[in-house]
Amino acid sequence: MTTEPSQTPTGAPVDLERRKLFKLSAVAAGLAASGGAAAWVGNRIQGVPFEGGFPMPVDEAVLKPFAQRNWIFSQAASETMRRKHPERDRLFAEIAGAPGWTFNDGLFAASDYTRPPEQWQSDKPGYQQIDWALFCAASHPLDYLGKMAKFGQPNAPGICSWEQKNLAPHQWQFNSKQDAAVRIKRAAKLFGATRVGITYNDPRWNFEPMFDMFQDKEVSWEEYPFKPKTVIVMLHEMDYDGIRTSPAATSVGAVNKGYTDMAVTAGSLADFIRRLGYQAVASHNDSINKVAYGIMAGLGEGARNGALVAPGLGPRVRISAVLTDLDFVEYDKPRNFGIMEFCRHCKLCADRCPSDAITTDDEPSYAPTYKDADNPDIGWHGQKGVLKFYNDAKKCYKFWHDNNVACTNCIKACPWNKPDFWHHRLIDASNTFTKGPIHSFMREMDTLFGYGNMDVTKAHSLFWNKEV
Known part of the structure; x- marks a missing residue:
């Protein structure tokens, strides 16, 4: 009687996996030996500071503030x-593919919290009543x-x-700009x-004009309660196991929890700053x-999938901010983590996008390259x-419509989206100097070990049955 070899999540025999792991460990060990162990890793994973403003090349003749009236939600x-x-x-x-279908109905069908009975009663893992309940x-x-x-x-x-609200009449005086930064960050961490x-307020990255959907009108920064000087940016980690269930409703439960965390944390921090006597808005x-x-x-850094990719978290984050008139604070510098260079060679998010919305271009560009991108009736999008x-957001949204719920496949697929294991952080650190061949190798390792391509049914079972 013969025994079949054990299988990994991707179906490869364990012996093969072990051989690949030994190779990966050898690479990691070599990097550690040449770089000086943990101190080197800790330094590199912090990135290389960038001097001189925004780190990505900008064509100032083309770049304009984004008019929020052209945003997908404003249109809907x-x-x-x-x-x-x-x-x-x-x-x-x-x-x-639905003649007569309206943009408004279609958009909120993928974000709606009132589901028809046939969806609640689905037997499909990830789309069952318990998953919709989590999502809502x-x-x-x-x-x-x-x-x-x-x-x-x-x-x-x-x-x-x-x-x-709660704006104090007297302003707290910080000992130094560094003192202000340390204390503000400490409060933000406490709040979640x-x-x-x-960083500082840069009008290039502010929506101008904004769009008030309740009043159905454009809103200028002249109507803002104060002139922002500083922007405090916060990342909110989304549940790793939840995101792995993408594109199921369970994964959007993790996304929606991130949205809730954004409001709680940014709202609390804005209130904290107002109570110190400075104006602030979440x-x-x-x-x-x-x-x-x-x-x-x-x-x-910005990534191929259009998201912010953070070392150790990847794109598995939501981003909130607090705008304030406090400017006696130490600003952080942009940093090079090697992420954009990695994105040039990886393309996993594009490969696993169910709607082909993510570009497979080999090099970045100053404007969209997808079909009809210059047609204002078709190609309205973010800042050129x-x-x-x-990427073509219309194709992405088309899958939302077909799937009856949003999708996070591009987050799930990203090799930077990893648990906090030492070998993952070691490779993250190496990205500040490694080049294309190593990036291609890392992409294959990610696929081999099944991090970004786990079957939805298995991921769904692991999420609901994991001991916590």
């Missing part, structure tokens, strides 16, 4: 915008903390409002932030380009003029 929620741009409904209906409940606090904040509503009712960075998904500010604050990878 605004009757004015939909009357002004009916072609967008028509084009999205064609993409969705994780976002439930936002009904009270910041209505429509996750959809980009500026001045959202609740703790994300612009009201300067995973990581914190502080920013959720509104008002500013948080990926750009996260880069400026040294928290990560930054040397980066541009």
Whole structure:
């Protein structure tokens, strides 16, 4: 009688896995020996500071502040915008393959918390009643903390409002700019932030104008309660096991928990700063380009999938911010972690995107390269003029529509999205100087060990049955 070899999550025999692990360990050991062990790893994983403003090349002749009226949520929620741009409904209906379908109905169908019985009663792992319940409940606090904040509503009712409640009449005096930064970050961590960075207000990355979906009108920064001088940027880690269930509803439970954490933490920090006598507003998904500010604050780099990738967390984060008039504070510098260079060679997020929305271009560009990107009826998107990878959000959204819930495959697939094991951090640290062949090797190791391509059914079972 013969015995079949044990199988790993990806189906490869364990013996093969062990041989690959030995090779990977040899590479890691070589890096550790040549670099000086833990101190070297700790230094490298912090990235290399960048001097001289925004670290990604910018074409100033093209770059303009983003008009929030052209955002997907503004278009969906605004009757004015939909009357002004009916072609967008028509084009999205064609993409969705549903003539007569409206952009408004389609968008919120993928984000709605009232599900028809046939969806609640599904037997499909990841789409069962317990998964929809998780998806809805994780976002439930936002009904009270910041209505429509996750959809980009500026001045959202609740703790994300612009009201300067609890503003102290006397200002606390910090001992130094470094003292201010240390204490603000300590408070942010206490309130729930995973990581914190502080940078200056840069109008290039502010929505101008903003768009108020409740009042169906544009809002200028002249209407803001004060002139922001500083932006405190916070990362909120999403549950690793939850994200692995993507594209199931369970994974969006992890996303919605991140949205709730954003409101709680940013709202608490803004209140803390106001009680010190400085004006402050919590920013959720509104008002500013948080990926750009996260880069400026040294928290990560822009990536192929359009997200901020943070060392040790990858794109498995949500980003909140606090805008304040306090400027007596030490600013963080952008840092090079080797992430963009890695993205040039990896392409796993593009390979595993179910709608082919993520570009497979070999090099970044200053503008989108996908079909009809220059057609304003089709190609409205984020800011052009930054040397980066541009993706087609319409294709992404089409899958949301088909899937009946959002997707996080590009987060799940990213090799930077890893548990906090020593060998993962060692390889993260090496990225500040390793080149293409090593990146390709790391991509294959990620696939081999099944981190970013776990079967949804298995991931769903692991999530619900994991001992905690």
